[in-house]
Amino acid sequence: MSDPKIEGYEFKPGFKGMAQDTGSDQTMFKGVHWGKAMMWIFLLSDTFIFSCFLISYMKGRGSTLIDWPNTSEVFSLHVGSTPVPLLLIAIMTFVLITSSGTMALAVKYGYEKNRKMCGWLILATAIGGLTFVGMQAFEWSKLIHEGVRPWENPFGAKQFGSFFFMITGFHGTHVSIGVIFLFIYAYKTFKGHYDEEKRGWFTTMKGDYVEIEILGLYWHFVDLVWVFIFAFFYLW
């Protein structure tokens, strides 16, 4: 975000500013809320988790001699009688991006202290996430119905099923956790907890609209991971 105002501290742009921030006392990320800094570092750690998953997937897919299934066929959906490749995945991608957009707007309206708008947008995001999880459940059940299991796969290499269920499962878990928190935060926003600085359940910190941004970071991260999964798992 653009530079906050801090008493006795003059902000400088670019790398000069970075050197100054790093060399200053008290905080390195000037004006960044503790919770937000924590979420960023957590996401960095989580990035490494997903990177390890995707690297393992690359290594596993690359080393097997048995053909990898053609993803645009496996994930195709029949419209009438013509198979449309990756249709469901495309819809899921659009749903997730939509929810990411509503989340970004929710953060914006949160900072503008527009309680109603912010709450409705969070709710919309939550519903988008829920739709995504639902479609993923449909996709899972379709594949399971076709005989794909974590330990076997009628279309080719065994690892296809393993990596598919593991990676999308792990991502889906992230989405589901996000959806739960979105509903909680929507409730808290409508209740006005952030306006009256009410403390959370497990924290000594006072409520603040910055929490919406923190949740937003998590949600955009989930979207970000999906960008990579979409590219590497479905398009490869």
Next chain:
Amino acid sequence: MHPGIIFFLVVLGSLLFHIFTPWYWTDIASNWVGMDNTITLTFWVGGGVFIAVCLFMVYCVVKFSYKKDRRAEYKPDDKKLEKILTVATTLGVAALLAPGLIIWNQYVTVPKNALEIDVMAWQWGWQYRLPGEDGKLGTTQIVNINDNNPFGINLDDPYGKDDVLIQSDLINLETNQPVKILLRSVDVLHNWYVPQFRAKMDAVPGIVTYYWFEPNKIGEYEVLCAEYCGVGHYAMRGGVEVQSTEDYNQWISEQETFKDYIAKQENVELENKKIVKNNNFLLNKEIYKEE
């Protein structure tokens, strides 16, 4: 006793132990003298640094121990000294790294005339396969392994038929003939390691790994498994006998090829079938009796 003196004795003791130790590497029996030389070089450089650092520390401890009326020197840093030390260390490290990389390059580059040996490992034992007259090993698959095909050779591979099978954990090698050890495992990780040859590499299920050496000392050596592979790890041994060319040729001519083995197995099977028939006959008779 002043602690400095004890630390000095520790350093001295380490040095003396190194000089007089009866435990040192076994006589080398392969071409990898370069490895030993690199170790010796590292010993000189590293040992020198160790002794220098520790003696300097002992000196400081003795010379500058606490006196109430003395003040320590106040000197936050010394850019020049730090620079010198960095450069010196970098040079030392480079001196160690260079021979290491050169010899590693030799280690991963197998000479053209090397004899390929297929070393197959399982829990807990070894067996070996040598190329036949065509000089090439046949391809293998673990799923092919059965009583008639103990090495899992692909039956449609023409190079596999004349492969020499050695179903024993002992193998003979020809002296001064480079060998390329091709390692594979049917279950877990193993490592075919002869201390006297210095070289080693893991056998990994699912892929084939390799290394090479040239045995140059006639004698018998013990093969150890050097990668943990389950409860039988410590007992997983084999043997190598390095022989002169005549002895080796004599030995190899006595080994059976895959073709021979198949023929023998067919005979055995025929015999077995007869036995089974007989047994069934007897069994039937006995069942009759009981009834």
Next chain:
Amino acid sequence: MSSMSEKEQSTTHKIGIYLWIWGLLFVLSFFSYMVDWYQFQGLLRWSLILLFMFLKAGLIMAFFMHLFWERYALVNVLLWPMTAIGCFVFLMVAEFQYTVFTRLFYFVVGGQ
């Protein structure tokens, strides 16, 4: 948090920028879907996939996650560790190529 209240004026951006990015993300997703639809193959497919992927990721991080407006101290802390991932990816590509080579050579093709 007292310093936060001062921050608030400076943290909001015009709604237009969000809508723009949102639209761009849709378009880029559509493009990457088209890569599969037209069944591009080989180098072209890969470069397109990676191009659209990094563009999308970059837009999300820069604008939705506000990294574009964050100070360099935070941005650099987040991006430098990715070099380790890059190194890991690079080496694992070399590793799987080696694996598949030994498997093909010793289990299937051999000296033929």
Next chain:
Amino acid sequence: MSDEYENKTGYQAQSSETISSGGGGGSGTVPDADHVRPAEIPEQDLYHGHSFITKWIFCQDAKVIGVQYFLLATFTGIIGLILSWLMRLQLGFPEAAGFMTAEHYYQFVTMHGMIMVVYFLTALFLGGFGNYLIPLMVGSRDMVFPYLNMVSFWSFFVAVGVLLASFFVPGGPTGAGWTLYPPQAILEGTPGSGMGILLMCISLILFVAGFTMGGLNYLITILQARTRGMTLMRMPLTVWGIFTATILAMLAFPALLVGGLMMTLDNVLGTSFFMPTILKAGEVLEYGGGSPILFQHLFWFFGHPEVYIVALPAFGIVSDLISVHARKNIFGYRMMVWAIVGIGGLSFFVWAHHMYVSGMNPWFGFFFATTTLIIAIPTAMKVYNWILTLWRGNIRLNVVMLWCLGFIVTFVNGGITGLFLGNVTVDVPLSDTYFVIAHFHMVMGIAPLMVIMGAVYHWFPLVAGRFLDEKLGKWHFWLTFLGAYSIYFPMHYLGFIGVPRRYFEMYDSPYVTSAVGMNEFISVAAFIVGAAQLILIYNIIRTLKIGKPAGHNPWQANSLEWLTPSVPPEHGNWGEKLPVVHRWPYDFSVPGAKEDFITQTTPPSEVAETEVEKT
């Protein structure tokens, strides 16, 4: 609930100028030289426990959590110690260890390794020392997320519980070696291949989850909650070490988590991530196409940074201890900081030097040997700076200093053998032999342990307000140091003759027969060293009862943790107002100063006549 939070007022952004002289005498007007920027972070609200449970068990005070971590890690470490005794009994005196089968031996090896590396050293340095020292040293009231910090400890507690539970399940704990390499980890033929390995993976995943919560706390506290005047370059090296180690942990543990999860799926669901086609007892198993080497890469992508997760806090702590007890500033502070950061950064690019003979792509050897030996340079710089700190110091040869000297000897020894193993060619004959065991015990077992012991003797007066007994401490040190050195120094030579590691017994090979005598010697030394730790326990119990009271700043140190209003520090650490920092923590023996130390809170105007070079 809200009345349980207390906002310690009197220190707000607006009212800062009048009290900014901090620890010094507040005479109202502040000279320009003493000016420190006003506070930019608001005062932290703390949750104060009321009952025994919220004060001592589910406590949110980082200091109590630190002690909890310390005690639980030590308890686990003692189990690891007993396991090592059993192993040494088998190796030295097999006829006396008739009750031990090979299965038992391998289970003990595995659990000993895992406990010592992860549940003892990592938890002790980061969870124990990190929690206790970070808030005190950077001058904050507590960790920034006290609740999360508490959950972190209790996940660690559950992780330890699950780990120890694996001793009581059918098949016993896993015996796959601490590296848990598949395929053997989950195949019959390895002890504990069913429940044992499953519980191990679950325990590790819990540990990682718990650690992530703690690690976020340490990082954000250091980055975002320092006190006024405390710049990063004024932090004690202890904090730098723990800080960098925590970053490494946050980025390295994910690889372990992923590896553990995938292996669990291989084990439970029968997926084939790490499992190629396998022939077992004449039958082809239902696996195929997987890659065992992938696990090794994931494991060591975690495992090598893990080495530095243990080593870097030790580097940091020992720098502080040497500086304080040599009454001299740490030599080349900037170089020390950059060395810590550099080692930490490089540690992500060297992992496969553990895998030179693993059968990976052989060309990796060049890359990893080069990066590995590059790490030797910053490490060597640190060693030089430690001994140059001793040079022309005024060295108090007390127990703390002895542990530091012991650290230097063992660390240099282990570092030098690291040059052997990091250099790819030299590694080939030595890997998987006792040389490796000797090397890593020396460098990441004994050396960090020396630092832990030194730190215990150093900070015990802060934690308990009493000095540990010097005489007992000296016995403890010499027995431990000489004993441990005589365990591991000769052990290198077992590696030279080629004795492979992880051998249950080694007496039927002709060329290693001569190892019998050495093995017996090593075992006896191991028993003595283990038993010597009882001296410390006795010393602590005795001190708590009749130890000499320490009072404020007993070592005449400069850093903030000794400058709390009460000893031991209370919840909230600083009483009414936070300290204000004016200098780095190493202003010892400054010419012209009244005493031989100038604390971090001393404003420049008070020491104007001295020749302070650095601030």
